[in-house]
Amino acid sequence: MRTKPSQAAPPQSPRPRWQRARPLLADLAVVLAGAWLVWRAGVVGQRLLDQGVNLFLDFPPLFASWAPHTGPGTVPAILIALTVVLGGPILATRLRWGPLLAVTYLATLAWTISMTLIDGWRHGVLDKLTSSKNFLAEVPRVDSIPAMLREFTDHIVAGPGSWATHVAGHPPGALMIFVGMDRIGLGGGVAGAALCVLVGATVGVGIGATLRALGEEHVARKLLPFTVLMPGVVWVGVSTDGLFAGVLTGGVALLAIGTSREGLAGDLTALCGGLLLGYTLYLSYGLVLAGLLPLVVLALTRRLRPSLAAVLGVAVVVGLFTAGGFWWWEGYELVEVRYYQGIAATRPYSYFIWANLACLVLATGPAVLAGVRRLAAAPRSLAIGARLLTSATLLAVAIADLSGMSKAEVERIWLPFSLWLVLPCALLPQRQVKWWLAAQAMLALLINHLLRTRW
Template sequence: MSTELSASSPEPAPARRAGFAALSADLLVVLGGALLVWRAGVVGQRLLDRGVNIYLDFPPLFASWAPHTGPGTIPAVAVALAVVLGGPVLARRMRWGPLLGITYLASLAWTASLTLVDGWKHGVLTKLAGNKNYLAEIDRVESIPGLLATFTDRILLEPGSWAVHVAGHPPGALVVFVWMERIGLGGFVAGAVLCVLAGATVGIGIATTLRALGEEGTARKILPFTVLMPGAVWVGVSADGLFAGVLTCGVALLAVGSTKRGWRGAPAALAGGLLLGFMLFLSYGLVLAGLLPLVVLVLTRRVRPALVAVVAVVGVVVTFAAHGFWWYEGYQLVHERYYQGIAATRPYGYFAWANLACLVLAVGPAVLAGLRRLAFAPRRMALGARLLTVSTLLCLLAADLSGMSKAEVERIWLPYSLWLVLPCALLPRRHVKWWLAAQAILALLINHLLRTRW
C-alpha cells in the first residue's frame, strides 16, 4: 500500500522548483541562441547595404529567402512525427542491433526527405553538378596517379585551375567520384546518393563509439536526436555529409577495435585507421578532428590496436605522397587560393562570431540546452561522452579562429557539429519529445523557407 501511494504521489515541491528553474535556464540559452542568429542577420544585411560583398543573400546562411514546398514535405513531416512520438521509447527498449538498423533507416529517410523538399533538380541534381563542384571536374582526370601527381599545379586561381570546391580540398573527394565513374557508378544521382548514404551513418557511428566505451545508456538517449539534427538539411547532398560519415565511422571502428584484448581488435582498428587516414585527404580542416580518435585511444589505453591504427593512417599519407601529393603543400596553396577569392572581402571580425550563429541553426535548440546542462553539471555526463564533446568544441573553436571558414559553416563544420548531439543525453526524459519536436521544426522551417546552396 505505501509503495503504491509513494509511486503515485506528486513530485516533491523542491524537485519541481529545481526542474522548473533548469528548464527556464535551458529556454534562456535557446533565446540567447536565437538572438545571436537574429543579430548576425541584421549585421550581415548592414554589411551588404554598405557595399561589403560577403557573398550571402540571407546572412548568416549561404541561402536565399524562398518559401516553398516539395515532394519531400509530407515524408519529412511523417518521419519527424514518427521519431518524436516513438523514438525515445524504441531507443530505451529495443535490442541494440535492430535499434541501430532502424536509426540508420530513419536518418536516411529524414535526410532524403529534406533534400527532396527542394525538388529533384535543385535538391539532388544541381548541388554536386554545378561548375564549382566535384563532378564538373571528372572529365579532366585521365588517371588517378596523374591526378595526384599534378593536383597542386591547379590549385591557385589562374587559367586551367580546379573548380572552387575541388581546389579548396585535398584530392580525396575527387578521387572517390572518379572511382565511381570508372566502375560505372558515376553521375550526379550516384554522387548524391553516396553523400546521403554516408551522411546517414553519423548517428549510428557516434552511438557505436559510445557503446564501445561502455556508455550504452548515453548512446540510447541520444539516438533519436542524431536522426533529427537540423544539420541533416546540409548533409543531403553535400560532400561534407560524406566527410562526416567517413570521420564518424573511422572513430567508431577505432573504438570497437581498441576495446578488444590482444590482436582481436586489429581488423577494426586497421579499418578505422584507413578511414581516418583517408579523411585527411577529404578536407584540410579535418586534421582538427584528430582530437576525437585521440580521446578514444586515451580512454581505451590499448597499445596494439592503437599501433595498428597509426600504421594505417601513416600508410595512407605515404601512399598519397608517393603518388605526388603532399598534404602540407596542398594546404599552403589552398590558404593562398582562399584569399584570391571571396574570402578577401568577407570580414574576419564579422564571421568570427556570425559563424556561431550558423552553428546554432545546424545543431538546434536541444543541443544548446544540453550544452548548458553539461556546463553546469559536467559530472552528470559519462566521461567518454564528456571528453568527446569538449574535443568537438575545441575543433570548432580552432576552425572558427583560423579564418579559413568564413561563412558556409552550417555545411563545412558538419563533421564536427553533428557530434554536439552528445549533451542531449542530459535532457530530462519528460522533456525529450518536446526537444525533439523543436529540432524537427527548426529543420523543416529552414528547408521550407530558404533555398540552401553550396
C-alpha cells in the first residue's frame, strides 16, 4: 500500500513590525491613561479648592505641597536607581536564592534611606513621627499598657482627653510598639523612623519568599528588581504604613512557607505567620481587608495542620487584645465617628472615589499599569499564585475605596496593598525590563524632588 508523500506546511511570513509592537503600544496607552487620570485629579482638585471646598490638600490628589528641592539623598538615590536598572535583572536571574533576597533587601533599604534623605534629616526623618498628631506624641501619656488597652476606646472620639489623630484612627497595636521601644531605651523620632524603614524594606523579600513557597520562584526572580524601585517607597520612608506593610508581608510569607512544609517546623512557621497576621489587625483597621492575601495562600497550599496552627496564632492575638479590654469592632465603630468629626466631613466622596486611584497610580508606577494590562489581556500568562494574589489585592483596594473610609492620603494608607501590585510586572518582556525599571525610578525621583510629602 502506497502512502501519499507528506506535504510540508507552508512557511509563515513574519508578522509586520506594527503587529509585534502592538502589546507595547497597548502598555503605553494604559500608562498615558493613568497619567491623564493623575492630571485630571489635580485639575478637579484645584478647582474644588478654588470653590472653597476644604480638601485638606495643598497639591491634590496627593497629601503634599509643591516644593522643588534636592537633599543629601539625591546623588545616592540616583546612583542606586541606575545600579538596579542596569544590574538588577541580571542578578535576579544569576544569584542563588538566599543571596538574591539579601541583595534585594539591602538595595531596598539603601534606596528607601536615600529617598528619605532627599527631604533632609529634619523633614525626612525627625519630623515625620514626632508631630502632635502622631504616635510618638502619645507615648509619654501611657503609664501602663494594660490600663491603656482598657481605656483606649474611651479616648477615640474627639473631645477633652482624646487621643492624637493618628492614635485615635488606629487600633492600639501601633502605639504599643512605640511604647515598648521607649521602655527599652529606643524612644524618639530617630529610633521610630529606623524601625519603619528597616521593616518596610522587607516587603520585597516577603513577596519573593511567598511566591517561592508557592512554587513560583521564576515569577519572583522577574519581579524582585521592581520591588526595589516601587514609587511607593517615597512613603515607606518614613511612615508607619511602611511598617504595617512589612509586618503584613512577613506574616503572609511565614504562612506560605509554613503551609508548604512538612512536620513540626512547618506548623511552627505557620503559627508565627498567624501571630503576625493577627497583630496586623491591631495596627490598622483597614488591614482586615488584607485577610484576602492569606486566604489565597491557604487555598493554594490546602494543608490542614499548618493552616490550623496559623488560625490558632491569629486567635491568640485576638484573644489577648480582647481579654486586655480592647474590642476591635467597638474601636472601628468609634473611629467612624471620629473620622467624620474631622477632615472626612468636608472631603467629598464623589471626588476621592476616583481621585484615590490617581494616588494609587503614582504609588505603583507605570510598570504596574503595564503589567496589570497584560494580566487582564491574558490572565493565564501569570502563574496561578501570583495571579490570585494580584486579584486579592485589587479587590482589597476596591473595597477600601468604596468604603468611604479612604478619602485621600491613600498613597501611604494603601501601601500594605499597593506594594503587592508589583506581581504583574513579571509579565513585562525581558528586553523591556530595564526601561520599565527606569520609568519606575524616574517617577519616584520626580515625586520626591518636586513635592514635600507629608502624612
